[in-house]
Amino acid sequence: MNVALLSLALISTHASAQDTDLFHVTVQRDVMVPMRDGVRLATDVYIPSAVQGDSAAAKPVPTILVRLPYGKRHWSATLGDTFFVKHGYAFVIQDTRGRFGSEGVWHMLTDDGPDGQDACRWIAAQPWSDGRIGMMGISYFGGTQHALAMEGCPYLKTVVPTDAMSNMGYQSIRNAGAFELRFFNWAFYGAAIGSRESRDTAVRARLDTMYKNRRSYLRFLPIRLGSTPLHLAPEYEAWLVDAMRHGANDAFWKQNDIIDYGQRYQDMPVYLVGGWYDSWGGNTSANYQVLSRRLKGPVYLIMGPWIHGEQGDSVHGQVNFGSAAAIPNQRAWHLTWFDHWLKGINNDLGKRPPFASRVRIFVMGTGDGHRDAAGRLYHGGYWRDEQEWPLTRARSLKLYLTSEGRLLTHLPLDAHSFSKYDFDPRDPVPTIGGNISFGDGLMLQGAWDQKCSNQVWNCQDPVPLSARRDILVFQTNPLDDDVEVTGEITVTLWVASSTFDTDFTAKLIDVYPPSADFPAGFDLNLEDGIVRARFWRSLRKETLLQPNRIYPVAIRLYPTSNVFKKGHRIRLDISSSNFPRFDVNPNTGEPLGQHRRMIVATNTIYHDAAHPSHVTLPTIPAVATRSEHP
Secondary structure, three states, X not given: OOOOOOOOEEEXXXXXXXXXXXXXXXXXXXXXXXXXXXXXXXXXXXEEEOOOOOHHHHOOEEEEEXXXXXXXXXXXXXXXXXXXXXXXXXXXXXXXXXXXXOOOOOOOOOOHHHHHHHHHHHHHOOOOEEEEEEEEEEOHHHHHHHHHHHHOOOOEEEEEEEOOOOOOOOOOOEEOOEEEOHHHHHHHHHHHHHOOXXXXXXXXXXXXXXXXXXXXXXOOOOOOOOOOHHHHOHXXXXXXXXXXXXXXXXXXXXXXXXXXXXXXXXOOOEEEEEEOOOOOHHHHHHHHHHHHHHOOOOEEEEEEOOOOOOOOOOEEEOEEOOHHHOOOOHHHHHHHHHHHHHHOOOOOOOOOOOOOOOEEEEEEOOXXXXXXXXXXXXXXXXXXXXXXXXOOOOEEEEEEEOOOOEEEOOOOOOOOOEEEEEEOOOOOOEOOOEOOOOOOOOOOXXXXXXXXXXXXXXXXXXXXXXXXXXXXXXXXXXXXXXXXXXXXXXXXXXXXXXXXXXXXXXXXXXXXXXXXXOOOOEEXXXXXXXXXXXXXXXXXXXXXXXOOOOEEEEEEEEEEEEEEOOOOEEEEEEEOOOEOOEOOOOOOOOOOOOOOOOOOEEEEEEEEOOEEOEEEEEEEOOXXXXXXXX
16 A cells, blocks of 8 residues: 655634634545455545644544546545645545556446445544545546445435436437437547556557547547457447447446436435536436435535536636626535535525525526627526426427428417428538537537537538528527526427438527627527437337338427527527537438448428427516626
């Protein structure tokens, strides 16, 4: 065991009454914690120790645990290692199995329930631990929290999963059967930076070169075993190949499936943190709906206008949501939660924002649309406390598609009405922003004007996406009044295709009219979604289409909260691709992830009396006119 001991003199910032002592921080590096199968996981431990014989500082304390695959040394300071120690906590951060300093072979989250439980029990047995553990972290290390919560540990008292991995067969990895290619990006990246094999410098160099050229590999999808340098990190290659071939939401995606297995989740206080532009936003809101019914908790939810892991920012993509959108001191935010549930301190929880209510949402879109000093659209918004999600006061507004490209509130009367387009998988619709994490050179994150530019690598000519023949645009007239849409959004389509399988995509857009600052207007993407047609009947089983037969399909968009202001239009774009956000359907009906051919599909959207394709928007009745949060 390689243990380095460091001592740093730190003074408490008096966040809680009992944390006013002068502490040393003792850091134990690379403690190799044994798991039940003998594999040892590299762990750094930060604990408060007595100063000048003060025994009060050496008493057992609660622990903040973080388990992550991205390198504990890289993340410990960012997450607040010594910050939590000087406020009277131990801080334990651990490389997950097969990553960086830990032994074993990496698997996608499936070991993190048992490994997390073993780490939990190990902490509780240490002399510096009082047996109370809380967890925190984003993305994958939000997922390790869910994994342990579903495995169970009596010493785990609370979790704060932020933008956390869950329900991977529903959305965010497999999205209604389609594969989210950010995980192609993630597998190439993860293999290069922290896999067991990348510890060899020559192998690392080859994996680095592969990652730098990942755009080229996208042209040759699907990945086949042994066909790329990814085979040098075999567990990453095996997972990516399996994940891209496995579209059905079955046992392969069972790990962290809270929607179907919420009864396994340990009852404790849970704080779910998500964003309207986060890649896991739909699953964060879904988890709240499951856990708030299942647990005594309590369960809290906060949803901001954020992209993945950027709760401290108020600008996301090309859009400024106003300074109130950011949470500037996230450590203090977490500390309030942990002080209450791990130390029993009577603080702001349940009294003042952001802890005054169980649900807190940022309502986007109440800004004036001016161009800020950096050239971004000022969309604005404000925070609002709620007691539930979705909101029971919401009213369903159905907007029906018409052959003239309009969205109308009344059912279509036409006996026969449809729109056709050709979908060529060799020329897919480019991705411009959206619910994306780990875009890193492949995709833009967040809110963007839906126009090509030199910032979009596969769409550089300055042309709006609405000009493409393979995108069907449906929009309202300019609105007579403000319309707030807050909640879960579904697009229901009646479709047909000339082939056995294809995709259908939908995107909700807030269309700004031309202004002095934006003479061409601004087509602001809000949320999007997709369905792979072979899953039209069920996400659990493939059923290929019969060519030219009409089928109903439902597209689940990510949730949102947005005010479409007077004079704006509500727009819905329908197509069959959104690349590289989603993998491109070759339209051949071949087994997923194993195709060798591509063909053009002629796809049809029906919008007549017998097939009333529509989008269902949850609208909130206006109570009072307000522009920005005070």
